[in-house]
Amino acid sequence: MSSIMVSRIRQKQIAQMVASGKRLDGRGLKDYRPIKVETGIIEKAEGSSRALLGKTEVVVGVKVEIGDPFLDRPDEGVFTVNSEFVPLASPEFEAGPPSEESIELARVVDRGIRESKAIDLEKLCLIPGKKVYVIFIDIYVLNHDGNLIDASSLASLAALLNTKIPVYVVEDNEVKKTNDYIPLPIKNLPVSITLANISDKLIVDPWLEEEEAMSARLTITFDKDNKISAIQKGGPGALTPQQIMEAAHMAREKAEELRKMLVKT
Amino acid sequence: MSGKIRLINENGLRVDGRRPNELRPIKMEVGVLSNADGSAYIEQGKNKILAAVYGPREVHPRHLALPDRSLLRCRYHMAPFSVEERKSPAPSRREIELSKVIKEALEPAIFLEKFPRTSIDIFIEVLQADGGTRCAGTTVAALALADAGIPMRDLVVACAAGKVDGVLVLDLNDIEDKEGEADVPVAYMPNLGLISLLQMDGSLTIEEFNQSLNLAMEGCKQIYKFQKEALRSRYVTIKEEVEECLR
Numbered sequence: 001m002s003s004i005m006v007s008r009i010r011q012k013q014i015a016q017m018v019a020s021g022k023r024l025d026g027r028g029l030k031d032y033r034p035i036k037v038e039t040g041i042i043e044k045a046e047g048s049s050r051a052l053l054g055k056t057e058v059v060v061g062v063k064v065e066i067g068d069p070f071l072d073r074p075d076e077g078v079f080t081v082n083s084e085f086v087p088l089a090s091p092e093f094e095a096g097p098p099s100e101e102s103i104e105l106a107r108v109v110d111r112g113i114r115e116s117k118a119i120d121l122e123k124l125c126l127i128p129g130k131k132v133y134v135i136f137i138d139i140y141v142l143n144h145d146g147n148l149i150d151a152s153s154l155a156s157l158a159a160l161l162n163t164k165i166p167v168y169v170v171e172d173n174e175v176k177k178t179n180d181y182i183p184l185p186i187k188n189l190p191v192s193i194t195l196a197n198i199s200d201k202l203i204v205d206p207w208l209e210e211e212e213a214m215s216a217r218l219t220i221t222f223d224k225d226n227k228i229s230a231i232q233k234g235g236p237g238a239l240t241p242q243q244i245m246e247a248a249h250m251a252r253e254k255a256e257e258l259r260k261m262l263v264k265t
Numbered sequence: 266m267s268g269k270i271r272l273i274n275e276n277g278l279r280v281d282g283r284r285p286n287e288l289r290p291i292k293m294e295v296g297v298l299s300n301a302d303g304s305a306y307i308e309q310g311k312n313k314i315l316a317a318v319y320g321p322r323e324v325h326p327r328h329l330a331l332p333d334r335s336l337l338r339c340r341y342h343m344a345p346f347s348v349e350e351r352k353s354p355a356p357s358r359r360e361i362e363l364s365k366v367i368k369e370a371l372e373p374a375i376f377l378e379k380f381p382r383t384s385i386d387i388f389i390e391v392l393q394a395d396g397g398t399r400c401a402g403t404t405v406a407a408l409a410l411a412d413a414g415i416p417m418r419d420l421v422v423a424c425a426a427g428k429v430d431g432v433l434v435l436d437l438n439d440i441e442d443k444e445g446e447a448d449v450p451v452a453y454m455p456n457l458g459l460i461s462l463l464q465m466d467g468s469l470t471i472e473e474f475n476q477s478l479n480l481a482m483e484g485c486k487q488i489y490k491f492q493k494e495a496l497r498s499r500y501v502t503i504k505e506e507v508e509e510c511l512r
Contacts, residue, residue, distance in 0.1 A: 116468070240460070
């Protein structure tokens with residue numbers, strides 16, 4: 001996301017401060033901005049949440065439908081992640097087909113949920129090969145102030161934990177909706193942590209101006225057993241192998257903190 | 266997922282008979298398209314990929330031009346016939362994401378600031394895919410950039426490592442990628458020692474990830490030799506052609 005929004009002089013200032021171990025907004029290099037997560041904010045959705053990461057604001061809605069399974073996984077439910085960079089969230093967002101960044105965001109969140117097997121898809125099959133639950137996870141970015149990936153994956157997980165799916169009964173090879181709801185079966189809690197490389201130092205949770213000043217970012221998603229489920233490097237620069245391993249250890253620590261906080265709320 | 270197909274046999278060999286740390290056979294050629302400013306072709310196992318570079322050239326549409334550097338654009342695309350089931354030629358979300366990560370893998374190697382208000386366009390066409398196309402695509406695109414004479418800090422070379430049937434392996438093929446436990450694609454600049462593309466999906470401990478990263482870098486260093494050789498032989502050919510003309 002290269003832009004002219006953060007002037008060169010400002011970028012230089014950010015880089016110099018990080019080099020001396022400080023940040024423009026007063027945070028330490030390993031500190032997150034204040035995090036707030038609310039759930040159940042959209043009544044019409046089967047699950048929903050709002051996550052605030054400083055001024056970054058993301059709403060996630062989960063909708064549940066019945067549909068066909070994938071041919072190669074006939075007895076598993078299906079889920080998809082989509083993200084919308086709504087034009088009201090930033091002067092840089094435009095209406096129209098999704099940008100590269102928006103697609104990347106949705107796919108990184110998807111990978112974390114999929115690879116950690118967060119949703120118990122085997123429990124979402126109604127008639128094998130024919131009818132399964134389809135879970136739509138829609139990420140709506142409402143205010144862009146940096147680190148959309150972490151805000152979105154946190155909001156997505158919170159929304160999934162908040163999701164109730166309607167109970168269906170199978171009669172004569174047909175599915176019928178009942179009035180009952182059960183919680184969506186969740187068996188893992190993936191948490192993504194994003195670090196940015198500025199002045200060859202790693203900082204956690206870059207905000208918008210730091211994203212403009214960073215050379216590269218690295219997102220690492222940890223599951224509840226402290227295993228890595230997904231990684232994504234972004235940005236125009238490169239990292240040393242030492243930096244990557246340092247980032248992995250920092251991210252593991254932070255992921256545990258965030259997971260604890262999320263489970264509490 | 267795994268368990269259905271055995272990916273490592275009792276002798277510790279993989280489905281295609283390779284040892285865990287062995288690359289697939291690789292063939293590269295530079296300067297294969299006459300219209301492009303630079304081009305290259307790679308075969309890595311059953312992967313067959315072409316890359317072309319146009320630029321530095323005028324930017325279209327013009328408003329995208331950058332005042333201080335060249336605009337780097339990359340399109341990774343798979344031919345409809347490149348996979349088992351026909352792929353729609355329209356760019357998929359996967360292809361759009363890969364275009365982005367490949368662009369960012371090549372970007373740190375290029376002196377973009379030497380060509381303000383221009384664009385450098387990279388086109389990667391996968392003619393046949395067999396796992397690891399983003400890596401082979403990055404490797405071949407770096408060759409095409411070099412062939413176009415674009416000044417670079419280093420070549421970029423990419424290779425994946427991963428885990429199948431509990432064993433860490435190098436350069437995963439399609440079945441290993443789909444049925445295995447994890448896949449870690451890495452792009453590496455061998456002389457700078459920097460990593461410019463890194464992704465992972467699956468499940469690995471930090472220690473396993475560290476080993477996979479090192480394994481992938483070793484793979485990159487081996488592929489780098491083929492890259493250099495492909496470039497050298499291209500210019501030996503040109504030199505001979507010139508000498509032929511002068512004779």
